[in-house]
Amino acid sequence: xxxxxxxxxxxxxxxxxxxxxxxxxxxxxxxxxxxxxFQRLRRIRQLGTTFxxxxxxxxxxxxxxxxxxxxMRRMVENMEERENWDPEERLVCLSAALLHDIGHGxxxxxxxxxxxxxxxxWTREIILGDTEIKNVLLVMGEDFPKKVADVIAKTYENKLVxxxxxSQIDADRMDYLLRDAFYTGVSYGQFDMERILRVMRPKExxxxxxxxxxxxxxxxxxxxxxxxWQVYFHPVTRSAEVILSKILHRAKHLYSNKYKFKDxxxxxxxxxxxxxxxxxxxxxxxxxxxxxxQEWQNEDDPILKDLCERFMxxxxxxxxxxxxxxxxxxxxxLIELFIKIGLDPNYYLVIDSSSDLPYxxxxxxxxxxxLPIHLLMPNGDLRELSRESDVVEAISGKKRTDHKLxxxxxILEDQSTFPKEKQRILSLLIAQEG
Amino acid sequence: xxxxxxxxxxxLKQTGEVVGRKKLQKLxxxxxxxxxxxxxxxxxxxxxxxxxxxxxxxxxxxxxxxVEEVKEKKAGYYQYRYTLSQKGSxxxxxxxxxxxxxxxxxxxxxxxxxxxxxxxxxxLYFEDLTRNEVEEKVFTLKAKQNYTKExxxxxxxxxEKLRSALITQ
Numbered sequence: 001x002x003x004x005x006x007x008x009x010x011x012x013x014x015x016x017x018x019x020x021x022x023x024x025x026x027x028x029x030x031x032x033x034x035x036x037x038f039q040r041l042r043r044i045r046q047l048g049t050t051f052x053x054x055x056x057x058x059x060x061x062x063x064x065x066x067x068x069x070x071x072m073r074r075m076v077e078n079m080e081e082r083e084n085w086d087p088e089e090r091l092v093c094l095s096a097a098l099l100h101d102i103g104h105g106x107x108x109x110x111x112x113x114x115x116x117x118x119x120x121x122w123t124r125e126i127i128l129g130d131t132e133i134k135n136v137l138l139v140m141g142e143d144f145p146k147k148v149a150d151v152i153a154k155t156y157e158n159k160l161v162x163x164x165x166x167s168q169i170d171a172d173r174m175d176y177l178l179r180d181a182f183y184t185g186v187s188y189g190q191f192d193m194e195r196i197l198r199v200m201r202p203k204e205x206x207x208x209x210x211x212x213x214x215x216x217x218x219x220x221x222x223x224x225x226x227x228x229w230q231v232y233f234h235p236v237t238r239s240a241e242v243i244l245s246k247i248l249h250r251a252k253h254l255y256s257n258k259y260k261f262k263d264x265x266x267x268x269x270x271x272x273x274x275x276x277x278x279x280x281x282x283x284x285x286x287x288x289x290x291x292x293x294q295e296w297q298n299e300d301d302p303i304l305k306d307l308c309e310r311f312m313x314x315x316x317x318x319x320x321x322x323x324x325x326x327x328x329x330x331x332x333x334l335i336e337l338f339i340k341i342g343l344d345p346n347y348y349l350v351i352d353s354s355s356d357l358p359y360x361x362x363x364x365x366x367x368x369x370x371l372p373i374h375l376l377m378p379n380g381d382l383r384e385l386s387r388e389s390d391v392v393e394a395i396s397g398k399k400r401t402d403h404k405l406x407x408x409x410x411i412l413e414d415q416s417t418f419p420k421e422k423q424r425i426l427s428l429l430i431a432q433e434g
Numbered sequence: 435x436x437x438x439x440x441x442x443x444x445x446l447k448q449t450g451e452v453v454g455r456k457k458l459q460k461l462x463x464x465x466x467x468x469x470x471x472x473x474x475x476x477x478x479x480x481x482x483x484x485x486x487x488x489x490x491x492x493x494x495x496x497x498x499x500x501v502e503e504v505k506e507k508k509a510g511y512y513q514y515r516y517t518l519s520q521k522g523s524x525x526x527x528x529x530x531x532x533x534x535x536x537x538x539x540x541x542x543x544x545x546x547x548x549x550x551x552x553x554x555x556x557x558l559y560f561e562d563l564t565r566n567e568v569e570e571k572v573f574t575l576k577a578k579q580n581y582t583k584e585x586x587x588x589x590x591x592x593x594e595k596l597r598s599a600l601i602t603q
Contacts, residue, residue, distance in 0.1 A: 116473060154478045155560075157574045324436060325498040328525050331435060351435045355490040370479060370486075401494040 005031065005139055014066055018179050022070040028091055028140060029069065032098055035132035036282075041065055041101065043285035047180060048107045049240035050231065052314055054184035061101050067175035068165070072097035074197055075164055075171060075207075084202040089161050091140065096151035096161075097171050099133065102126050106286040110241055113356070114248040115271050122281055124149045129278050163206035168362055168373045169196070169220060177223050180231060188226040191219035201376055208374040208382060217373060218391045221362045225395050235404060238352050239316040242406045246347045247293065247307045254301055263295045303347050310408075318409035320429050321402075322351065330428050337425050341418040343411060354402045362396050405429065439495060440531035441472060442488075446501065446518040447526060448537040449544045453515050458492070459484055460551035461543050467558045468596060470536060482556040482576075492516070500525055539599060550589070553581055557589045565590075 005027035012030060014022040024030050032038055041062040050057040072093050079085040103122030105111050112118060126133055127149040137145040150156040154166055165171055174193055181189020199213025209217050231237075251265060255272040267288050270276040296308040310316060338345040362373070362385075373385040386393040407429060412422045445452075445462070452458045463483045466472040474488040495501040500522030504515040518526070543551065556576060560568045572581055 112475070113473075118475065120477065155571065155575060323498070324525065325500065325521055328528055332528070349435075353436070353439075353491075353494055355438075355487055355494055370484075401490070401497045403494070 003139070004141070016063070016067065016070070018067055018175070018182050019070045022066050023073065026091065026094065028136065029094055029098060031136045031139075032095065032133060033066075035136060037102060037126055037131050037133050038062070038065070038099070040282060040285055041104070043287050044104055044106055044108070045286060046176065047184075047231075048109055048237075049244055050180075050184065050234070050237045052240045052316070053234050053236040054186070054231065056183045056185050057180070059179060059183045061104050064175055064179055065098055065101050067179055068100060068171045069094060069098040071171040071175055071193070071197075072164060075200065078197055078200065079202050079207075082202050084160065084204055086158065089158060092144070092147050092151060092156075093161055093164060095137065095144075095148045096165055099123070099127060099148060100152050100165055100172060102133065105281065105284050106289045107244055110245040110248060111271075114245055114252065115274075115276075117271075117276070120153065122278075123152055125278050126282075127152070131278070131282075159205045160202055160207065163371070167206060167371060169207075169209075169217065173224065174220070177220070177227055180227060181223070184231055186227075186231060188230065189223045191223045192216045193220075196220060203374075203382075206371050206374070208376045211375045211377050211383075211388070214375055214385070214389055217375075217385060218389050221373075221385070221389075221392050221395070224362060229400075233354065233357055233402070235319055236316060238404065239319060239406055240311065240314075242317060242350050242352055243307055243311050246350070247296070247304065247311060250301070250304045250307060250347060251292075251296070254304060259301060261296075262299060263292075265292055267292070303344060307347065315410070317348075317350070317406040319352075319404040319406045322405040324351070324403060327431075330431070334425060334428055337421050337428075341421050341425075343408070348408050348411070350406045352404050352406060354400070362392065436529070437531060438473060439491060439500070440526055440529045441533060442491060442495065443500060443518055443522050443526045444531060444533040445536075445540060446516060447523065448533065448540050451515060451517045452544060453513065454548050455489070455492075455514050456481055457544070457548045457551060458516060459488060460548065460555045461540065462488055463555045464543055464551065464558060464596070465536065465540065467555075467561075468539070468600060470534065476559075478559060478575075482552045483559050495522065498522075498525075539596060542596070542599075546592075549579065550585075550592075552576075552579065553585055554589045554592055557586065558593060 008025055008027055008030060012024040014024070016022050024033070039062070042060050044061045045051060045057070046059050046061055046064045047057045076090050076093055080087060100123070101119070103119040103124070103126055105117070105119060105122070108119050127137065127145050128134060134145050137148060147156065151161055151165060154162050156162050163170065174196070177189050177191070178193065181187075195213055195216035196209065199210040199216065200207045201210060251268060252272050254261070255265070255268070267280075267283060270280045293308045293311055296304050297312060299305045299308075334349065335345045338349055374382040375385055375388055377383055386396045412426050415422055442462070452461060460482065462472050462474060462485070463476055466474070466476075474485040474491070476483040476485045478484070492501065496503045498521075499519055502517045502519045506513045506515065546554070553572065553576070556572055557568055560571050563571065569583065569586055572586055
């Protein structure tokens with residue numbers, strides 16, 4: 001009979017600033033952490049370019065993945081004796097929690113936008129493809145890798161298991177909110193996770209929360225709301241993301257036009273051509289990307305050179321608030337002026353919208369496709385959270401969207417060339433704010 | 435600028451009206467799977483492939499008054515109707531954005547029921563699997579919708595029809 005992983009002779013622990021300790025007692029989990037694909041996550045920051053705004057935000061997908069695993073471990077422990085919980089799912093849950101972000105690439109949000117890749121598809125490829133991770137998972141049974149991949153893809157038949165890793169209140173969100181708050185140094189990301197875990201109850205399709213724990217859940221919702229606007233959607237971070245995206249667009253454009261790079265960007269070739277293999281994808285991490293950004297500062301192409309210098313030296317674009325419905329008529333003139341002064345508006349005049357962001361805040365369902373958070377009432381009924389909580393109702397009813405127009409203010413303020421046109425551009429941009 | 439927004443405005447222009455958020459979600463997903471240039475990111479949710487990005491983009495366009503959203507009370511739920519507003523039309527004209535030749539295809543999809551589009555998009559989501567595996571996914575993940583084998587066959591036929599129509603265009 002084939003050997004399956006069991007329990008480690010001695011429990012292993014990782015020191016962690018958010019959860020104090022991360023406990024590993026399963027051989028399977030220990031082996032997964034040791035794979036080269038999982039170790040790669042050490043070289044991918046959790047918050048992409050946010051470190052340019054909050055200098056502490058240098059934490060990686062590695063820390064976060066361990067954190068999600070630890071929360072899941074505690075969730076499963078709390079549910080072990082409860083109705084609706086199948087103890088057979090324990091290792092599937094822990095593996096899925098640990099591996100849920102395994103497909104993320106470097107600065108993956110911008111990467112995915114530019115190259116139209118999807119980290120969730122890569123996650124599946126890594127779990128089911130020719131990798132060390134798959135070989136480790138296979139020890140648990142032939143169908144085990146597929147089970148783990150299905151949980152992460154939200155297509156696993158046990159919806160309760162899926163909801164623990166991916167729902168409006170799940171192990172992933174709880175870890176990243178606490179962790180991102182800790183590393184950015186902001187004070188508003190805190191909530192009582194222990195309390196939330198204690199009041200969590202498994203139901204057929206999702207975990208629900210005892211009504212007595214509603215205030216802890218309210219705090220979590222507030223944290224999510226605050227982090228969204230104060231950290232994830234910070235305008236300076238968005239400026240860095242805009243420049244990063246434009247660098248990638250420019251490099252791709254140059255490659256398509258047979259530009260001769262001084263240092264051949266071989267790591268990007270398959271991305272540029274849209275035929276990336278798993279092997280190539282796994283070679284990409286932030287150290288590789290930053291190496292090219294460093295080198296491209298010496299390129300002959302003035303746009304690539306300038307954008308890379310901006311990114312590396314944190315000379316970011318400035319922004320004005322904008323309302324496209326009011327200012328749309330000014331844009332043709334702006335674009336024409338940019339072309340006249342020799343600034344390509346495709347790279348130097350960019351609108352960034354709230355829908356460009358991969359984070360969201362809590363909204364209860366209204367013909368929505370996402371299950372809302374349910375409270376378990378003393379009489380056994382389920383009630384949607386915002387119907388019971390005034391605090392949640394107050395913020396979840398507010399819909400906020402936002403658009404910012406980013407531009408290279410320093411170039412426009414240099415009036416040694418095209419002073420009249422630049423003055424006009426600046427006045428039009430300032431007028432955008434109303 | 436705002437090209438992805440313009441694409442959605444162009445969809446509303448071509449279809450005239452889309453009734454239901456679910457239908458809009460599936461309409462764009464199916465068009466995307468047919469290689470039309472939509473880049474909204476989708477994940478599998480309760481009713482099949484769903485894009486939060488698309489949801490938020492529509493919300494933005496409602497706030498910008500580019501899209502008119504009418505909320506109607508139905509038996510036990512709310513339904514939303516989406517049309518292109520005068521301002522949205524003006525914005526689309528200014529942007530000079532033109533969708534590829536999609537009008538007939540989009541209208542064909544738009545004429546189907548949301549429940550059927552949910553099945554079609556689910557089949558497309560799992561299209562790399564075998565037919566038996568797809569059926570298993572449909573019957574386990576969508577047990578509450580009570581789809582039959584014949585419904586799944588109809589979904590496959592419909593996908594084939596859409597793809598053939600594209601080839602002959």
